[in-house]
Amino acid sequence: MERPHVGGCCDASDTTPWDLITLDKALRASWAADTCSPDDLERAGWQPSNPAWGHCDITALIVNDVFGGDLMVGEVHLDGEQHGFHCWNRLPSGVELDLTREQFQRGQTITAARALTRPPGRLRRWEEYLLLRERVIQRLGHLPEPAGGE
Structure with missing residues (x-):
C-alpha cells in the first residue's frame, strides 16, 4: 500500500537548505x-580591504532571519575608550557566531557581551538592512521572512 505524501518542514521539495x-x-x-x-x-570610512567594517548589526539580523537564536551585543573598546557596539549571533545550539569580527584591525576589544531580544518592526538601520537582504537574495534566490518583520 502506498503511503500518502505529507509535506512540511522536512519535505525537501518545500525547503531551501541554507548552510x-x-x-x-x-x-x-x-x-x-x-x-x-x-x-x-563617519569614524573610519569604508574600504573594500575591510568589507565587514560597519556591517555587524545588519549581518547579525540576516543570520538571525535564517538560523534563529539570540542576537548578542558588546561594547567596542580601543585604548581604554568605548567606540560603539558590536553585534553577533548565538545560534540555537549555543554556538556563538561572529561573521564580522575581522573588521577590528586596530586592537579593539569587545566587552560586556549580552543577549538581546530582537526588536519587532522596523529597525534603526531598516533601509541598509533591506538593501543587504536584497543583495543576499539576489545571490541565494530567497531568504526566510525577517524575524519580527514589519
Whole structure:
C-alpha cells in the first residue's frame, strides 16, 4: 500500500537548505559602503580591504532571519575608550557566531557581551538592512521572512 505524501518542514521539495558557508559568502559579496553603518562610515570610512567594517548589526539580523537564536551585543573598546557596539549571533545550539569580527584591525576589544531580544518592526538601520537582504537574495534566490518583520 502506498503511503500518502505529507509535506512540511522536512519535505525537501518545500525547503531551501541554507548552510552557513553559502550564507557567509553571499553576505561578504554584498557588503558595501552604502550598507555600512553611518556612524562607522563617519569614524573610519569604508574600504573594500575591510568589507565587514560597519556591517555587524545588519549581518547579525540576516543570520538571525535564517538560523534563529539570540542576537548578542558588546561594547567596542580601543585604548581604554568605548567606540560603539558590536553585534553577533548565538545560534540555537549555543554556538556563538561572529561573521564580522575581522573588521577590528586596530586592537579593539569587545566587552560586556549580552543577549538581546530582537526588536519587532522596523529597525534603526531598516533601509541598509533591506538593501543587504536584497543583495543576499539576489545571490541565494530567497531568504526566510525577517524575524519580527514589519
